Amino acid sequence: MYTREQLKERALKAKDKPAAIGPDLDLSRYDKAPVEHRYIDHDELLSLPPLEKERLVMAGIDITEKERGGTYIQKDTAVVHCDVKQDGIEVIPIKKALEKYDWIWDYYWKLVAVDTDKYTAAAELDLHDGYVIRALPGAKSVYPIQACLYMDKNNLQQNVHNIIIAEEDSELHIITGCSTSPHMKRGAHLGVSEFFVKKNAKLSFTMIHNWAEDMDIRPRSVAQVEEGGLFLNNYICMKPVRSLQMYPTTHLVGENAVARFYSIIVGSPGSEYDVGGRIYLKKPGARAEIVARTISNGGKIVARGHLIGEVPDIKAHLECKGLILNGGIIHAIPELEGHTDGVEMSHEAAVGKIAQEEIAYLMSRGLSEDDAVATIVRGFLSVDIPGLPPQLQAEIDRAVEESDKDVM
Amino acid sequence: MLVIEDLQVELAGKQILKHIDLEIKPGETHILFGPNGSGKTSLLMTIMGYPQYKVTGGKITFKGVDITHMPINERAQLGIGMAYQRPPTIHGLKTRQMVKICAGNRDDVDPESLARQVNFEDFLDRDVNAGFSGGEIKRSELLQLLAQNPDLMLFDEPESGVDLENIALVGTTIAKLLQKECSPTDLKSMLQVKRERTKMGLIITHTGHILEYLTADKGQVLYNGVLSCADNPRDILQCISEMGYEECVRCTLASN
Ligand SMILES: Nc1ncnc2c1ncn2[C@@H]1O[C@H](COP(=O)(O)OP(=O)(O)OP(=O)(O)O)[C@@H](O)[C@H]1O
Ligand SMILES: [Mg+2]
Numbered sequence: 001m002y003t004r005e006q007l008k009e010r011a012l013k014a015k016d017k018p019a020a021i022g023p024d025l026d027l028s029r030y031d032k033a034p035v036e037h038r039y040i041d042h043d044e045l046l047s048l049p050p051l052e053k054e055r056l057v058m059a060g061i062d063i064t065e066k067e068r069g070g071t072y073i074q075k076d077t078a079v080v081h082c083d084v085k086q087d088g089i090e091v092i093p094i095k096k097a098l099e100k101y102d103w104i105w106d107y108y109w110k111l112v113a114v115d116t117d118k119y120t121a122a123a124e125l126d127l128h129d130g131y132v133i134r135a136l137p138g139a140k141s142v143y144p145i146q147a148c149l150y151m152d153k154n155n156l157q158q159n160v161h162n163i164i165i166a167e168e169d170s171e172l173h174i175i176t177g178c179s180t181s182p183h184m185k186r187g188a189h190l191g192v193s194e195f196f197v198k199k200n201a202k203l204s205f206t207m208i209h210n211w212a213e214d215m216d217i218r219p220r221s222v223a224q225v226e227e228g229g230l231f232l233n234n235y236i237c238m239k240p241v242r243s244l245q246m247y248p249t250t251h252l253v254g255e256n257a258v259a260r261f262y263s264i265i266v267g268s269p270g271s272e273y274d275v276g277g278r279i280y281l282k283k284p285g286a287r288a289e290i291v292a293r294t295i296s297n298g299g300k301i302v303a304r305g306h307l308i309g310e311v312p313d314i315k316a317h318l319e320c321k322g323l324i325l326n327g328g329i330i331h332a333i334p335e336l337e338g339h340t341d342g343v344e345m346s347h348e349a350a351v352g353k354i355a356q357e358e359i360a361y362l363m364s365r366g367l368s369e370d371d372a373v374a375t376i377v378r379g380f381l382s383v384d385i386p387g388l389p390p391q392l393q394a395e396i397d398r399a400v401e402e403s404d405k406d407v408m
Numbered sequence: 409m410l411v412i413e414d415l416q417v418e419l420a421g422k423q424i425l426k427h428i429d430l431e432i433k434p435g436e437t438h439i440l441f442g443p444n445g446s447g448k449t450s451l452l453m454t455i456m457g458y459p460q461y462k463v464t465g466g467k468i469t470f471k472g473v474d475i476t477h478m479p480i481n482e483r484a485q486l487g488i489g490m491a492y493q494r495p496p497t498i499h500g501l502k503t504r505q506m507v508k509i510c511a512g513n514r515d516d517v518d519p520e521s522l523a524r525q526v527n528f529e530d531f532l533d534r535d536v537n538a539g540f541s542g543g544e545i546k547r548s549e550l551l552q553l554l555a556q557n558p559d560l561m562l563f564d565e566p567e568s569g570v571d572l573e574n575i576a577l578v579g580t581t582i583a584k585l586l587q588k589e590c591s592p593t594d595l596k597s598m599l600q601v602k603r604e605r606t607k608m609g610l611i612i613t614h615t616g617h618i619l620e621y622l623t624a625d626k627g628q629v630l631y632n633g634v635l636s637c638a639d640n641p642r643d644i645l646q647c648i649s650e651m652g653y654e655e656c657v658r659c660t661l662a663s664n
Contacts, residue, residue, distance in 0.1 A: 355496060360458055360480055361495055362509065363481040366485055366509065366510065367481060367509060368481055369481070375498075375509070379498055380500055383500075
């Protein structure tokens with residue numbers, strides 16, 4: 001166990017260290033000072049101004065909390081709402097957890113190295129807050145837990161650290177939305193997330209990003225899945241950002257552990273996305289799948305995927321499909337790495353435009369050209385995600401539907 | 409009525425249809441024969457309006473409207489529909505949604521009951537044409553036409569690759585679509601039944617199996633981009649099988 005001082009010391013050494021990939025950010029441009037916001041209860045949540053409400057809803061947040069098992073909302077640097085309705089599931093602001101619970105030290109910075117780069121370092125040196133969500137052994141979340149990291153203050157650099165733990169035999173579903181208030185223009189979001197999926201547990205994590213045009217986003221996340229565990233990681237980003245770079249990594253450390261990543265990204269003009277997924281298969285029986293759908297609407301998208309098979313009897317597949325609609329760049333970089341006999345790994349990557357033949361086919365069924373294109377794009381973006389609760393599939397479908405207007 | 413006059417079409421810089429004349433009256437169904445590569449699919453695609461089939465001369469009129477240069481979807485709206493030989497796969501679009509699209513999203517069309525007619529209920533939740541077998545594609549195309557219910561139906565080899573059990577289903581469905589299944593009743597004479605027919609059909613076939621399920625009004629042979637015709641499709645079929653396409657075309661040309 002590191003002491004907090006040791007962590008700080010390591011962070012300090014890395015505070016100017018650029019990331020391995022992606023555009024470098026000058027963090028001195030942003031404000032990091034805490035921003036006060038008072039706590040709001042359930043009723044106040046319901047009576048938020050319509051515009052703010054809409055931003056939350058777009059990020060997958062159900063403000064009625066009806067079909068959610070718990071809620072965490074952080075506005076800028078302050079936790080403004082945090083409650084949980086289901087026994088066996090805990091939702092705790094991380095600062096509070098660090099103060100009150102010893103067990104948190106078994107998880108804090110255990111998967112992500114604090115000195116990975118200046119962004120992880122900043123999350124330690126100026127930690128604002130973040131959530132700890134834990135399903136106790138055997139607990140099954142009836143409704144998904146929702147978390148929202150909301151940014152309101154212009155030019156803020158939001159530093160967040162999240163820890164998600166699915167204890168043995170538990171089942172936990174989380175939807176997390178990131179969004180900005182309508183007037184917010186510029187800012188940075190640095191978010192560290194560490195996921196622990198224990199023996200035979202099932203964790204689904206669906207992240208919907210709704211940033212603003214001049215935002216820079218640097219999530220840093222690592223997951224560890226034990227024997228028989230399942231980690232389902234979905235990522236949806238349909239809105240413009242200035243730059244977003246992340247390469248979430250998962251280690252399948254137990255036999256028959258499974259990880260599946262699905263991501264849907266629409267790249268708007270002026271936006272730069274460098275997004276990928278990396279999965280290490282370290283025990284026999286491990287399975288991994290990465291599915292990415294990207295559309296460039298004039299933006300630049302680097303879609304990475306990296307599967308590493310370290311032992312025999314593992315299976316992994318990577319599928320990366322890109323569609324260039326209105327200019328822009330899609331750069332697909334699929335990587336497979338087999339370290340031994342007996343691995344079964346494959347990939348499928350394609351970047352192209354909509355086939356004229358498909359448009360004509362739909363037009364011959366009566367659709368106008370624009371409707372035909374919209375129908376094909378919607379189909380392209382619709383991925384069936386086995387094991388995802390219906391409420392979350394509905395959120396993904398809605399986000400895709402919503403983006404139609406922007407894409408066309 | 410569909411009227412094609414002196415139609416000339418180019419595909420990829422090569423002339424594939426030469427001076428085609430064709431007339432299909434309301435209620436009529438024509439059969440189109442011809443060797444592989446003779447331009448049969450090209451003719452149907454040109455009628456449907458695929459822009460890569462470039463019309464370099466002549467014109468196409470449907471219901472009195474000149475459609476020679478009309479976009480595909482406007483032709484569809486005017487009442488032209490096609491069952492394709494090799495339709496594309498559309499990933500992420502469920503067959504169920506496609507049926508609704510074909511029906512113009514009308515509420516009174518129920519995909520389930522339409523699918524039942526062509527034994528296709530199990531496919532409604534699969535992506536359109538994704539991994540469909542040859543025979544399944546035919547039924548999928550028929551299902552779409554059932555929903556669309558156009559006035560002029562272009563069938564591109566609807567019975568090729570269909571198994572013995574499904575062929576009857578395909579045959580009777582096409583007959584139904586083309587209003588060919590009604591027989592004379594006590595109330596209506598055959599002549600009346602015939603007169604009340606409005607649907608028009610153009611069916612490409614190599615085998616002529618489809619003729620066992622409906623009577624066609626005319627047979628046509630397309631050979632080297634040239635169309636020739638005879639009155640009875642069964643006679644043409646017999647002629648082709650006995651003497652081959654070339655002889656058949658020569659004899660029909662001579663008799664015209
Ligand atoms: N994209 C293309 N470029 C060049 N030639 C083409 C292209 N598409 C089709 N053709 C050619 O046009 C000709 C007519 O093709 P078409 O599909 O109309 O034939 P068909 O009569 O329907 O044949 P089949 O009985 O085999 O279905 C063929 O020689 C074909 O190879
Ligand atoms: Mg053909």
